[in-house]
Amino acid sequence: MNFYTLKTCDTCRKAQKELTAAGKEFTSFDVRADCISAEKLKAWINKVEWQKLLNTRSTTWRGLDDADKSDMSEEKAVALMAAHPTLIKRPIIEKDDAVYVGWTPATKAAVL
Numbered sequence: 001m002n003f004y005t006l007k008t009c010d011t012c013r014k015a016q017k018e019l020t021a022a023g024k025e026f027t028s029f030d031v032r033a034d035c036i037s038a039e040k041l042k043a044w045i046n047k048v049e050w051q052k053l054l055n056t057r058s059t060t061w062r063g064l065d066d067a068d069k070s071d072m073s074e075e076k077a078v079a080l081m082a083a084h085p086t087l088i089k090r091p092i093i094e095k096d097d098a099v100y101v102g103w104t105p106a107t108k109a110a111v112l
Helices: 010-021 038-045 059-063 074-083 105-111
Strands: 002-005 027-030 092-095 098-101
Touching: 002 010, 038 074, 092 105, 098 105
Parallel strands: 002 027
Antiparallel strands: 002 092, 092 098
């Protein structure tokens, strides 16, 4: 299982703690430090909608110019998330052939 996180994200830390407590093994990647590629983002988008990956509630999103936020498309979202990894909603968990976004009850049920 691959776990994509941001070191400073409280939700990610909580998820990692729960996964570890449940005895689950995972490889952790930091979305900022490990530079998530546009290709990786597109692979995730093949499994989940790009709107689900784009974190429009983040401080980074609020700091973008209105021009960057308008007329959003998949291509524009991928370019923004590749340039600003903190725009990726987290955690992202790859397990088997599935991709899970966020630490939701559905994600917990699938990975714990």
